[in-house]
Amino acid sequence: MTLHLIQSGLLAILFFAGLIASLSVPLYPRVRNSLTGLPCQIRSKILTVWLLSPAFMGFLLAFFGLLPTWMDSHDIATEHCSSHINGIAHLCWFDPIVHFSAAIWVVGISVLGSVMLFNAYKGINLLIKHWHFQTTLRLIGQPDRQRGVFSIGSDHFFVFSSGLFAPYAFISSRLMEQLSAKQLDVVLTHEQAHCRRRDVLRRLFLSLTALLHFPGTRQQLLADLELAYEQICDVAAVQKVGDRFFVAETIVDIARKLNTPLPEQDIGVIAFNGSHIDIRIQQLLEQPKPVSRYTVFFSSFLLIVFFIGILALAMPLHHLL
Numbered sequence: 345m346t347l348h349l350i351q352s353g354l355l356a357i358l359f360f361a362g363l364i365a366s367l368s369v370p371l372y373p374r375v376r377n378s379l380t381g382l383p384c385q386i387r388s389k390i391l392t393v394w395l396l397s398p399a400f401m402g403f404l405l406a407f408f409g410l411l412p413t414w415m416d417s418h419d420i421a422t423e424h425c426s427s428h429i430n431g432i433a434h435l436c437w438f439d440p441i442v443h444f445s446a447a448i449w450v451v452g453i454s455v456l457g458s459v460m461l462f463n464a465y466k467g468i469n470l471l472i473k474h475w476h477f478q479t480t481l482r483l484i485g486q487p488d489r490q491r492g493v494f495s496i497g498s499d500h501f502f503v504f505s506s507g508l509f510a511p512y513a514f515i516s517s518r519l520m521e522q523l524s525a526k527q528l529d530v531v532l533t534h535e536q537a538h539c540r541r542r543d544v545l546r547r548l549f550l551s552l553t554a555l556l557h558f559p560g561t562r563q564q565l566l567a568d569l570e571l572a573y574e575q576i577c578d579v580a581a582v583q584k585v586g587d588r589f590f591v592a593e594t595i596v597d598i599a600r601k602l603n604t605p606l607p608e609q610d611i612g613v614i615a616f617n618g619s620h621i622d623i624r625i626q627q628l629l630e631q632p633k634p635v636s637r638y639t640v641f642f643s644s645f646l647l648i649v650f651f652i653g654i655l656a657l658a659m660p661l662h663h664l665l
Contacts, residue, residue, distance in 0.1 A: 353406050361402030361556045368394070368561050376568070384575035384627070391569040392546075398556035467552055471508065474544070478507045481514050493532055495520060501601045503531055508548065511539040522601065530581045530594045537580035543573045571620045575627055582628065592628040595621065 372394070379387055485494030493513040501522070503515040513535035520528065538544070550569065554562050581591045599621050 356406035357402040359402075360405040361398040364398045364401045365557050365561070368397070369558055372561055372564060376564070379568070380623070384572045384579065388569065388572040388576060391565055391572060392550060395550045395554040395557070395562075395565050395569065399553050402556070463552065463555060467548075470548065474506070474508050474548075478512070481506060482512065485514060491528075491532055492536055501598075503535060503598070505535045505538040506544065507539070508542070508545040511542060511544055513539060519598075519601065523598075526585060526590065527594050527597070529585055530591050531598065533581045533584040534577045537577035538573070541573070541576070543577075547573075571623060574620070574624055578624055578628060588628045592625050595624060595628075 379390060382390070481496065482494060485496045487494055493515055495517050496514055498516040499518050500516055501519045503513070503519055505511050505513045513532060515531070515535075523531065547566070547570070551562075551566055554565065557565065578591060578595070581594075582588050585591060
């Protein structure tokens with residue numbers, strides 16, 4: 345029974361995750377422009393949920409579909425379905441598939457296991473690379489305790505944050521010399537906001553958990569999330585210096601100065617001249633629009649209805665066919 349439960353659950357998770365990922369392909373491009381108009385903090389949360397949705401919904405729907413059988417097999421609930429007299433735990437739709445030959449299951453599990461091991465290997469490699477990179481930077485950099493940044497002696501212009509669990513901001517000595525005190529405040533506040541939020545770690549986690557999305561949709565979602573992170577840190581800089589126009593001017597000025605391209609995704613770096621400079625400037629120059637209370641109310645209401653609907657679908661999912 346346990347083996348059938350695991351096999352049915354695995355098939356159900358992959359099916360429902362694939363269904364959610366397939367729905368995202370035509371749906372996300374339709375709502376993408378509308379999302380861009382939302383405040384960056386709200387947009388960041390929506391994109392995070394969207395990236396997690398295939399894995400989360402796959403587990404959730406499979407769990408609720410298999411829950412009645414599990415409860416019955418553990419004598420928590422009475423017999424719920426006369427068709428289950430064989431006592432085999434299954435999600436009804438996947439029960440015929442579960443009875444594939446052992447060879448097919450071995451091949452399928454081997455392929456799935458290989459993919460998971462490969463991605464785990466990539467993740468561990470990335471963690472090691474992050475650690476080595478940040479350790480090297482801290483060794484060659486001079487810590488500025490007052491400003492909370494490491495200064496690296498270099499003739500190039502660069503500033504970025506790096507690190508997973510204990511991120512730091514790094515800036516070249518030449519760029520520090522070229523910036524005014526107020527500009528330096530903007531730059532360091534922006535990078536320190538990335539460090540406080542641990543954006544590099546968030547990005548790594550979401551890029552791994554979003555592997556169930558189709559590649560094109562996943563890249564779009566991650567790019568838009570990157571933009572939201574940058575805008576959130578721009579807002580933190582505005583709150584520090586109190587001048588939206590000055591922050592916008594500083595971003596443009598530094599984007600022109602920075603001349604050291606960094607392979608951000610490979611070494612776990614978020615650079616000040618990150619993605620979508622034009623959209624970031626546009627947000628800063630426009631007055632922020634308050635979110636309507638009705639929008640918040642109806643969004644919360646729809647979310648509650650959605651989860652109630654998931655609970656109500658537990659038995660129909662179990663008897664899908």
